[in-house]
Amino acid sequence: MVSSSSEASGSDQPASSTPPAASAPVSVVPGLWRRMACWLYEGMLLFAVVFVSGWLFSTLGQMRDAMDSRRHLLQAFLFVVFGVYFVWFWTKGQTLAMKTWNIRIVDMLGRPVSQRRALARYLLSWVWFLPPLAAIAPFKLSGAESTVLIFGWVAVWAVLARLHPDRQFWHDAWAGTRLITSKPMSRR
Numbered sequence: 001m002v003s004s005s006s007e008a009s010g011s012d013q014p015a016s017s018t019p020p021a022a023s024a025p026v027s028v029v030p031g032l033w034r035r036m037a038c039w040l041y042e043g044m045l046l047f048a049v050v051f052v053s054g055w056l057f058s059t060l061g062q063m064r065d066a067m068d069s070r071r072h073l074l075q076a077f078l079f080v081v082f083g084v085y086f087v088w089f090w091t092k093g094q095t096l097a098m099k100t101w102n103i104r105i106v107d108m109l110g111r112p113v114s115q116r117r118a119l120a121r122y123l124l125s126w127v128w129f130l131p132p133l134a135a136i137a138p139f140k141l142s143g144a145e146s147t148v149l150i151f152g153w154v155a156v157w158a159v160l161a162r163l164h165p166d167r168q169f170w171h172d173a174w175a176g177t178r179l180i181t182s183k184p185m186s187r188r
Helices: 002-009 032-061 071-092 096-100 115-128 130-139 143-163 170-175
Strands: 103-107 177-181
Touching: 032 071, 032 096, 032 103, 032 143, 071 115, 096 103, 103 115, 115 130, 115 143, 115 170, 115 177, 130 143, 143 170, 170 177
Parallel strands: none
Antiparallel strands: 103 177
C-alpha cells in the first residue's frame, strides 16, 4: 500500500516521510548585481535617515557647525539610529530597498530573523566599511583616495560572496542569515 501511494505521487520516498518542502522552504539566492543594486538603493534611502536624524541631533544639541566637538557623539548617535532602522526592518523581513528589489532576509532555516540575529548581522555588516576606514585613518588619505579605497573594498567584499558555497555575503553566513528572492511581504 505504501509503495502504491508513493508511486501515485511520483516520489521515491515512502508516504510516511516528511517531504523536503515542509522542512525548509525552497529559496533562490538573489544575484550579486541585484543585491548590490539593493545595497545602493538602501544607501540613498539612508540619506533621508541621516538628514532627519542629523537635523534632530544638531537642533537639540545646539551644534553650530560640522566641526563642533560633539561630531563624534553625532556619529555614535547615527550608528545607533542605523542599528534601530536595520534591526527593526530585518525582523519584519525586508527593508524598504529590499521590498523594491524583491529580496527578503531569513535565518538559515528560512524563518524570520530574531532581533538578536538582526543585531548581530548589523554589527557584522560593518565589515563593508571598517577595513578601508581603518586604512584611511593612519595614512591621512585625500578624499579621492579614500573614495577609491572604500569603493574598491566594497567591490572586493561583494565579489567574495562568489566564494561562499551558497553565494551569500560572508557577514550573512557569520550572522546565520540568508538573503533570498521573495515578493514583498504583505501588510499585516
